[in-house]
Amino acid sequence: MIAISFDHARNVIIRGGQNDICREIPCISRVPTGIGGLDTLIQGGFPRSSLILLAGHPGSGKTAMAGQFLYSGATQKEKGVYVSFAEGRKPFLEFMNALGIDLATQEQLGNIKILDMVTVKEEGLSTVLEQVLGAIQSLKAQRLVIDSFSAMGQAFTREIEARIMLHTILSKIVRGMGCTTILTCEIPWGSERVGMGIEEFIADGIILVTSFVENFSIKRRLIIVKLRGTDHSVQYHDLILSSRGVKVVPVPSMK
Numbered sequence: 001m002i003a004i005s006f007d008h009a010r011n012v013i014i015r016g017g018q019n020d021i022c023r024e025i026p027c028i029s030r031v032p033t034g035i036g037g038l039d040t041l042i043q044g045g046f047p048r049s050s051l052i053l054l055a056g057h058p059g060s061g062k063t064a065m066a067g068q069f070l071y072s073g074a075t076q077k078e079k080g081v082y083v084s085f086a087e088g089r090k091p092f093l094e095f096m097n098a099l100g101i102d103l104a105t106q107e108q109l110g111n112i113k114i115l116d117m118v119t120v121k122e123e124g125l126s127t128v129l130e131q132v133l134g135a136i137q138s139l140k141a142q143r144l145v146i147d148s149f150s151a152m153g154q155a156f157t158r159e160i161e162a163r164i165m166l167h168t169i170l171s172k173i174v175r176g177m178g179c180t181t182i183l184t185c186e187i188p189w190g191s192e193r194v195g196m197g198i199e200e201f202i203a204d205g206i207i208l209v210t211s212f213v214e215n216f217s218i219k220r221r222l223i224i225v226k227l228r229g230t231d232h233s234v235q236y237h238d239l240i241l242s243s244r245g246v247k248v249v250p251v252p253s254m255k
C-alpha cells in the first residue's frame with residue numbers, strides 16, 4: 001500500500017458506485033478500526049493521521065468503540081494511548097473486559113497506555129498536554145483516544161484552554177506525530193448540538209451514535225456524517241455491543 005499525505009488523499013475521492021458498501025481504494029493509507037462491519041463502510045478504515053469525532057448520547061457505545069479501536073491497533077503493532085477524563089482506569093478496563101476486549105493484557109505488554117486524567121485535569125492544560133504528548137512519544141503511539149473531549153473541556157476553567165488543546169491535538173499529535181485520533185463527544189439528551197462549536201469543523205470525520213428504545217429494548221444506531229477523502233456509507237446502521245465486542249450491522253428493515 002502506498003502511503004500518501006492525508007491532505008492529498010482527501011482530494012482523491014473516487015465514487016464507489018450505488019452500493020452502500022464502499023470499495024476499498026488502494027492509494028489512500030487507511031487505519032482499520034477493528035470495529036466489525038465498520039471498515040467496509042469507510043473504504044477500509046479511517047484515513048491515516050485523521051481526527052475523528054465520535055459523538056453521541058450517554059450509553060450509545062462511544063467508549064466501547066474507542067476501546068475496540070485501540071485494541072485492534074495494539075494487536076496489529078499500532079500502539080495507542082487512551083486518555084480518560086470521565087471514568088477511572090479500573091472501571092474502564094472492567095467494562096472493556098465485559099465486552100471481551102482484553103485491554104489489560106495489551107497494557108501489560110506495553111502496547112497501550114491508559115492515562116487516567118480524572119484528577120490530573122484539575123492541574124490545568126499544560127499538565128494534561130505534557131502527559132499526553134509524553135505518553136505518545138515514549139510509546140511511539142500511532143493511535144490516540146480522548147474520552148471524552150466534552151469532559152476535558154468542562155474541566156478547564158476557560159473556554160480558550162479547550163481551544164488550545166484542540167489545536168495542539170490537531171497540529172502536534174494528529175498532523176505532526178501522525179497519530180490517528182478519536183475524540184469522543186457527549187451529546188446530552190434532548191440536544192442536537194454535536195460539540196462546543198469548534199471541534200466539528202476541525203474534525204476530518206464525524207460519526208454520530210444514538211440510542212433509543214424500540215420494542216421495549218435499547219437499540220443503538222450509527223451514521224457516518226462526514227469523513228474527508230472517503231466515499232462512505234450515508235445510511236444508519238445498527239451498533240451491537242456484546243461480550244464478543246462491538247459490531248456494526250445493517251438496519252434489518254434496510255437489508
Ligand SMILES: Nc1ncnc2c1ncn2[C@@H]1O[C@H](COP(=O)(O)OP(=O)(O)O)[C@@H](O)[C@H]1O
Nearest residue numbers: 057058059060061062063064098099241242243
Ligand atoms: N458486555 C456487554 N454487553 C452488551 N452491552 C454492554 C456490555 N457492557 C456494557 N454494555 C452496554 O454499554 C453501555 C455503555 O456503553 P459506552 O460505550 O460506555 O457508552 P458511551 O461511552 O457512549 O456513554 C452500557 O450502558 C450497557 O448498556
Ligand SMILES: [Mg+2]
Nearest residue numbers: 062063064147
Ligand atoms: Mg463513554
